[in-house]
Amino acid sequence: MKVIVLGGDGFCGWPTSLHLSNVGHDVVIVDNLSRRNIDNELEAGSLTPIRPMGQRIRAWRELSGKEIRFENIDVAQDYAALLALLERERPDAIVHFAEQRAAPYSMKSSWHKRYTVDNNVNATNNVLAAIVESGQDIHLAHLGTMGVYGYGTAGMKIPEGYLDIEVTTDEGERVQQQILYPTNPGSIYHMTKTLDQLLFAYYAKNDRLRITDLHQGIVWGTNTPETNLDERLINRFDYDGDYGTVLNRFLMQAAVGYPLTVHGTGGQTRAFIHITDTVKCVELALANPPARGERVKILNQMTETHRVRDLAELIGKLTGAEVAYVPNPRREDAENDLHARNDAFLDLGLEPTTLEAGLLTEVTEVARRYKDRADMDKIPATSTWTREQRPGIPEQVKKLEHA
Amino acid sequence: MKVIVLGGDGFCGWPTSLHLSNVGHDVVIVDNLSRRNIDNELEAGSLTPIRPMGQRIRAWRELSGKEIRFENIDVAQDYAALLALLERERPDAIVHFAEQRAAPYSMKSSWHKRYTVDNNVNATNNVLAAIVESGQDIHLAHLGTMGVYGYGTAGMKIPEGYLDIEVTTDEGERVQQQILYPTNPGSIYHMTKTLDQLLFAYYAKNDRLRITDLHQGIVWGTNTPETNLDERLINRFDYDGDYGTVLNRFLMQAAVGYPLTVHGTGGQTRAFIHITDTVKCVELALANPPARGERVKILNQMTETHRVRDLAELIGKLTGAEVAYVPNPRREDAENDLHARNDAFLDLGLEPTTLEAGLLTEVTEVARRYKDRADMDKIPATSTWTREQRPGIPEQVKKLEHA
Numbered sequence: 001m002k003v004i005v006l007g008g009d010g011f012c013g014w015p016t017s018l019h020l021s022n023v024g025h026d027v028v029i030v031d032n033l034s035r036r037n038i039d040n041e042l043e044a045g046s047l048t049p050i051r052p053m054g055q056r057i058r059a060w061r062e063l064s065g066k067e068i069r070f071e072n073i074d075v076a077q078d079y080a081a082l083l084a085l086l087e088r089e090r091p092d093a094i095v096h097f098a099e100q101r102a103a104p105y106s107m108k109s110s111w112h113k114r115y116t117v118d119n120n121v122n123a124t125n126n127v128l129a130a131i132v133e134s135g136q137d138i139h140l141a142h143l144g145t146m147g148v149y150g151y152g153t154a155g156m157k158i159p160e161g162y163l164d165i166e167v168t169t170d171e172g173e174r175v176q177q178q179i180l181y182p183t184n185p186g187s188i189y190h191m192t193k194t195l196d197q198l199l200f201a202y203y204a205k206n207d208r209l210r211i212t213d214l215h216q217g218i219v220w221g222t223n224t225p226e227t228n229l230d231e232r233l234i235n236r237f238d239y240d241g242d243y244g245t246v247l248n249r250f251l252m253q254a255a256v257g258y259p260l261t262v263h264g265t266g267g268q269t270r271a272f273i274h275i276t277d278t279v280k281c282v283e284l285a286l287a288n289p290p291a292r293g294e295r296v297k298i299l300n301q302m303t304e305t306h307r308v309r310d311l312a313e314l315i316g317k318l319t320g321a322e323v324a325y326v327p328n329p330r331r332e333d334a335e336n337d338l339h340a341r342n343d344a345f346l347d348l349g350l351e352p353t354t355l356e357a358g359l360l361t362e363v364t365e366v367a368r369r370y371k372d373r374a375d376m377d378k379i380p381a382t383s384t385w386t387r388e389q390r391p392g393i394p395e396q397v398k399k400l401e402h403a
Numbered sequence: 404m405k406v407i408v409l410g411g412d413g414f415c416g417w418p419t420s421l422h423l424s425n426v427g428h429d430v431v432i433v434d435n436l437s438r439r440n441i442d443n444e445l446e447a448g449s450l451t452p453i454r455p456m457g458q459r460i461r462a463w464r465e466l467s468g469k470e471i472r473f474e475n476i477d478v479a480q481d482y483a484a485l486l487a488l489l490e491r492e493r494p495d496a497i498v499h500f501a502e503q504r505a506a507p508y509s510m511k512s513s514w515h516k517r518y519t520v521d522n523n524v525n526a527t528n529n530v531l532a533a534i535v536e537s538g539q540d541i542h543l544a545h546l547g548t549m550g551v552y553g554y555g556t557a558g559m560k561i562p563e564g565y566l567d568i569e570v571t572t573d574e575g576e577r578v579q580q581q582i583l584y585p586t587n588p589g590s591i592y593h594m595t596k597t598l599d600q601l602l603f604a605y606y607a608k609n610d611r612l613r614i615t616d617l618h619q620g621i622v623w624g625t626n627t628p629e630t631n632l633d634e635r636l637i638n639r640f641d642y643d644g645d646y647g648t649v650l651n652r653f654l655m656q657a658a659v660g661y662p663l664t665v666h667g668t669g670g671q672t673r674a675f676i677h678i679t680d681t682v683k684c685v686e687l688a689l690a691n692p693p694a695r696g697e698r699v700k701i702l703n704q705m706t707e708t709h710r711v712r713d714l715a716e717l718i719g720k721l722t723g724a725e726v727a728y729v730p731n732p733r734r735e736d737a738e739n740d741l742h743a744r745n746d747a748f749l750d751l752g753l754e755p756t757t758l759e760a761g762l763l764t765e766v767t768e769v770a771r772r773y774k775d776r777a778d779m780d781k782i783p784a785t786s787t788w789t790r791e792q793r794p795g796i797p798e799q800v801k802k803l804e805h806a
Binding site for chain 1: 482486513516517520521524525528529532533535536538558559560566567568569570571572573574576578582583585586588590591594597598601602605608609610734742788789790
């Protein structure tokens, strides 16, 4: 099938594009290179030496004989170009990664809040409006987040998107209903994904669009079988306080001898998935679209849950790194449980890459291998959720800085 | 108190500004005149001869001795000007009407969908981000819509914003929770108000902003005691297929001898409120803000519910006008019930203006008085919710057009 991957230059988008191309789909990447431009803004960069898109695509053609095309379009800003692309390409499916995806970045300042809302909401609405205007029956698969559910559960595994509830009528009768799981987002970024959900529900109902929303856990790991083929295909690895996700930051901190920075008590439980499983899940989602007229199909794209301090201790044991408890720059409960269903992808045949099996590879083959490229100043999480909070910088490091 | 009214040139915003000024508040109107500009786009206009803002304000000063200031700012686009205004004025409260508010307009085309989402979401997010950045404790009162609840109820009066539910845990235990009422918006416009709700919930939680969300029914009527003081203060009256709300369109159609156009079976039940009550509700909401740290205070701002066909028949009887059933250009259930609580405003002392008491005044003093200003071509509802639907033009009129 022909697939357009919006945001195909990013951390999830690039390996997904390669995988979809590898399994035989005709792939067109759309990206405005915003993630690379944000690196410039933050004076940070991928630990791994990612190549420009032109080089990536040439290397893939050379190695696989397959052609991936690239269009530099800002889908949040340039609706006309997006619509023209759909009319020209007539894709069977669109994978939508084209959103600002870091919670800390979305909280840095008023500008960053506004950019995240404006970019993410307009990107999603433009894609939906363009599919309707094109008159084509295109399946849209979107990358959502487990964060739409909020971080707590009331003694129940989080279902896949929809919650069974009972309400009591004015006559005292009990009525059962199924509703979109009530949201409780933990940042402006996460909030934009809850807005996306309402856009999807509306267009699925009014325009009978076929939409899959993948509520993804925190992605860890770097490479996939495809990006491992050649260093020119290497995927990005973020370790900075804004874009580095918790597990990858720990791996990197261990590799360079920086303390593993645990926010607050580290009692937050998070859902995880390896990047290799991400790309397989997207493949499975594209192979199993909802029918036209069906409600939005929501799948939880995660394979295990862990408490953050347990992860830090595990990596500490594995590598000898020290664990440092620092102020939590986020506004959230200190401790939470998280149990979630992921039956849908397991039923479709997903075989999860476990943390236990994959962790050491990441430390040795990525974090240690490229550690000389690291900028230690970028490691602390400096974005705070409110003005009253302090950034997550460990005492040991503060002392070093003042020495 | 000092109050900034965003969207203070509009149908609800203008009489609200006058009323708040009249009861002694210091009022600053912010508006980008978008509603007047949309009149230009649609080649439609207010039935009543509304004056430019400068004239309106001069007349008010002359009559009341009170000063209302006006700033032409696009709050969705010009964040810097909005923030500077908050820093200069240091208001106690902001009333937020600054959104595109017509469901049919939001469905006219892809451009109109995109404009409505972009304008409404960014206006709301900019206001919230500016309040946070200003560091001030400003109460925000926003005009939402009863449409966020969807058009059906399951044998229960719609509560004010929050729904009591029961969920069953994995151990079979029943747990009670209270959630934001699940949404089911009927148009892109209504959907933007469901997005607003999630923005409010987030900023109330993370930044402890004090926010009131007023879920308003369909506003009918034209003038308030203040706008009635002088013709230069007159409020707008929309009768066109996009901006004219159902009751005002019927009044106008009756006045000019056009059939009363009922969409579908007219079985849709809608909530209503008179413009005089709207302005009083806003006054009451400002006098009763939520505490800092409290969740968003949601009030239903409506006073009665009616089935559309009953309204048409009532006005038909009152005026002798013919009722015409036309295709429903909207995508919605043919028939629905609607019962909603409005205890909060009644408890605060609101004394509703009833349809029964006010209808005839509107027909004689507004619709008949200004009927020569009407453009008959603008009366039919031509915006459809999907490509497959037909506009709501009565057969009688089609025949006339082809004669």
